[in-house]
Amino acid sequence: MKQIGIILAIFWLxxxxxVSLAQVPSDWRIGWYGGLNFNGPTxxxxxxxxxxxxxxxxxxxxxxGKLIFFSNGIKVTDSTFNSLPNSPLFSTLSLPSQEIGxxxxxxxxxxxxxxxxxxxxxxxxxxxxxxNPGFQHVVTLYYSVIDNSLxxxxxxxxxxxxxxxxxxxxxxxxxxVKHGNGRDWWIVSGKYKSPVFYTWLxxxxxxxxxxxxxxxxxxxxxxIGTWQACFSEDGENYAITYQDIxxxxxxxxxxxxxxxxxxxxxxxxxxxxxADTMYTYSGLYxxxxxxxxxxxxxxxxxxxxQFDLQSTNILNSITEVGVHDHANVPxxxxxxxxxxxxxxxxxxxxxxxxxxAGAIHYPDSFGLTCQVELxxxxxxxxxxxxxxxxxxxxxxxxYNLGPLIGSGCDTLTGISHFExxxxxxxxxxxxxxxxxxxTYKLPxxxxxxxxxxxxVGNLVYTASLSQWSSVHRVEFNDAIADGIYICxxxxxxxxxxxxxxxxxxx
Numbered sequence: 001m002k003q004i005g006i007i008l009a010i011f012w013l014x015x016x017x018x019v020s021l022a023q024v025p026s027d028w029r030i031g032w033y034g035g036l037n038f039n040g041p042t043x044x045x046x047x048x049x050x051x052x053x054x055x056x057x058x059x060x061x062x063x064x065g066k067l068i069f070f071s072n073g074i075k076v077t078d079s080t081f082n083s084l085p086n087s088p089l090f091s092t093l094s095l096p097s098q099e100i101g102x103x104x105x106x107x108x109x110x111x112x113x114x115x116x117x118x119x120x121x122x123x124x125x126x127x128x129x130x131x132n133p134g135f136q137h138v139v140t141l142y143y144s145v146i147d148n149s150l151x152x153x154x155x156x157x158x159x160x161x162x163x164x165x166x167x168x169x170x171x172x173x174x175x176x177v178k179h180g181n182g183r184d185w186w187i188v189s190g191k192y193k194s195p196v197f198y199t200w201l202x203x204x205x206x207x208x209x210x211x212x213x214x215x216x217x218x219x220x221x222x223x224i225g226t227w228q229a230c231f232s233e234d235g236e237n238y239a240i241t242y243q244d245i246x247x248x249x250x251x252x253x254x255x256x257x258x259x260x261x262x263x264x265x266x267x268x269x270x271x272x273x274x275a276d277t278m279y280t281y282s283g284l285y286x287x288x289x290x291x292x293x294x295x296x297x298x299x300x301x302x303x304x305x306q307f308d309l310q311s312t313n314i315l316n317s318i319t320e321v322g323v324h325d326h327a328n329v330p331x332x333x334x335x336x337x338x339x340x341x342x343x344x345x346x347x348x349x350x351x352x353x354x355x356x357a358g359a360i361h362y363p364d365s366f367g368l369t370c371q372v373e374l375x376x377x378x379x380x381x382x383x384x385x386x387x388x389x390x391x392x393x394x395x396x397x398x399y400n401l402g403p404l405i406g407s408g409c410d411t412l413t414g415i416s417h418f419e420x421x422x423x424x425x426x427x428x429x430x431x432x433x434x435x436x437x438x439t440y441k442l443p444x445x446x447x448x449x450x451x452x453x454x455x456v457g458n459l460v461y462t463a464s465l466s467q468w469s470s471v472h473r474v475e476f477n478d479a480i481a482d483g484i485y486i487c488x489x490x491x492x493x494x495x496x497x498x499x500x501x502x503x504x505x506x
Contacts, residue, residue: 023112023399024441024470026065026342029057030357030393034379038342038471039065039426039439046382051081056102059394060110060120065439068148069155070394071110071122073102076146078154084146086157104172105337105392106228110146111176112399114183115204118149123164123174123187139169141189143207164200165210168192173229173240174395180259181412182403188229188238199262215255215267228337232289232296233398233468235259237309241298243283249273250284252298254307254314260409270315276302288338288346290363291466295370297346297360301334302326304348304360304372321360322372329354329375339393343471347377347393355380364466400441400468425489431501435475440489440496442469448491450474452500455484465489476502 026039031053038044056073069078075087102108104125113119123143145159168191175188185202187209195217200209229240238255250272255264272284287298296307304322311317326332329350336351340363348358359376362369403410426439442448442465450472452461460480465472474487485500 023061023396024063024065024342025059025061025394025396025399026439026470027061027067028341028394029053029059029067029070031055031057031379034382036377036393044341044343044377046377046379048382049081051077052100055105055392056107057392057394058106058108058110058122059396060112068120069110069146071108071124072100073104073107073124076122076155076157078151080154082154084155084157085151086160106172106174106395109174109176109187109395109397111185111202111397113145113204114185114202118147120146120148121202122146123176125169125171125174138166139171139192140166141169141174164207165189165198167198168194169198173227175229175231175238176397177231177235177238177257177259178397178401179262180404180407180409182401182410183412185397186259186262197264201262211262213264215253215264217253217267217269227283228286230287230289230338231257231397232293233291233340233401234293235398235401237289237293237296238264239287239289239296239298241284241287250276250300252284252287254296254309259404260407268314270307270318272298272300272303272305274300274303276300285334285336285351286338286348288340288360288363290346291340291344291468292364295363295366297321297338297363299335299338299348301336301351304335306367306370308366319367321368321370322358322374324374327374329356329380333374337392341393342469343473344466344469345376348372349392350375398468425487425496425498427487427498427500430499431503433502433504434480435473436487436500437471437473438487438489438498439471442467442489442491443494446491448489451488451490453486453488454481455486460485465491 028036030036035047035049036044037047053072059070060068062068067079069076076084078084108122108124110120110122113121121143126140141164142161143164144157144161146155147158148155150156170190177186179186187200190197195214197213197215198210200207227241231238238257240253242251244251252270254268256266257264284298284300289296294310296309298305302324303320306319306321307314308317324334326334331352331354333350333354336349338346338348340346346360346363350356356375357377358374361371427436447467448465450463450465451459454460480502482503486497487500488495488497
């Protein structure tokens, strides 16, 4: 009973501490008449809705994982699936309508406005393409401010289409990452057919930039721009996939990023030369980092590759971990955009307007043990013929990334209290018979541990939790006695606990 007493004491100390208000991305809009939720009896589960999104989705959530609003790249929609009063933002990229949204993935992204409660900033692109599909005329980056306290709490756009930069920008591949002070944000884009990267620094009452950086490597991309860009969860690495239209090479750029200065460095260009069985001259379609940041994944339509970023030779660490069969579901499928999810998996779109999505189940495992599955989710079984997803998952950053404590840009730690505690631990189903799902949020930048004790304090289950994970499923492989158990999650000096009731009664 001594252990239970310790757990109870820690629980009350935790409840008295500061409660984090960071966004929790547990409810994904995934495309055509459907969503994906990581916060229910099984994780994840598919659910139907009435919204038609095509390929461009950016979202924002509250601290409980509730979807506040999202954008299809053209308009902004509130939590009731209605357009905000001052939406749409623009229309030239709409295909084939404003309701369906932009034809360009990752052409918008939403962040909380620093130090402004209930306010958010959406960065969004608008562009004009020339009649020649090999050339891009101009792409302009805008930003608009959304106040979620307006319109009876559903939100409204208060400052619309402010120009961040009008230039021949990449079409898509918008990314963002926390500044090293843990409050402000870096926005990242780049110049078309150029070695120039652009960054903007979003502060509470101003946006600085664009800051221009020549990365020393000229590269050529097609008219629809880059395929996907992504940051590692710790913000230290940045990757971007594309096809060089001059050399007909599938290429990946890997760069280090300084969250204090916004400077990229240590640029590494990776060429994928394997012949692809689906498209001869297609690019690399997606990228995602594992939760710890050790492994980077990228794919052509036919092959999934893994790179070990801890290797002394990253180029030679390339490992083929998946081969696609291009099954018709209902159209030929392949590896496409990727996204690290709250449950620790990396999800993979099949592209081409299909009913399925794949997954990398253990992305922090080496080689084939990462376990690539081609058809882990099946939208058709849930939504019927309306259950298609053309291209992408939501575009959003790691909202929980904290300050670089002790660095030169850690200027706010002594001024304001950063989120550094667990939110309330939730368990479901509860009571249960043979499994339960735990949802939580670990302290910033820290891994954790889950433990299950019986009523007299004996440890009956334990598991490690990756940094930035928020969902863990516990399955009882052996028979477990009916009764009351204590589930404890700990990380560093913080912990939380919840009661679990196990009952096998019919």
